[in-house]
Amino acid sequence: MNTSVDKIMVEALNLPSPLRAFLAAKLLESLDVDGAQELSPEWKEEIRKRCREIDEGAVHLVEVEEAFARAYSRLT
Numbered sequence: 281m282n283t284s285v286d287k288i289m290v291e292a293l294n295l296p297s298p299l300r301a302f303l304a305a306k307l308l309e310s311l312d313v314d315g316a317q318e319l320s321p322e323w324k325e326e327i328r329k330r331c332r333e334i335d336e337g338a339v340h341l342v343e344v345e346e347a348f349a350r351a352y353s354r355l356t
Contacts, residue, residue: 293337 292303319327333339342350 292300295303330339334341
């Protein structure tokens with residue numbers, strides 16, 4: 281890999297989790313620019329609300345594996 285990319289990746293991986301998540305979201309958003317639909321004001325507000333709840337510790341987050349396991353157990 282390019283040394284610049286390696287350096288960026290190492291620095292990014294050393295960021296705190298919330299900043300890594302923010303960076304990942306921005307990178308993913310940048311891939312969807314062509315043909316992407318604009319979010320409605322209601323969805324934007326819902327996203328802001330959920331991010332605020334996470335930042336304030338008002339919600340309990342679980343790992344994706346646990347979430348899928350719970351969902352699967354409810355289906356069987």
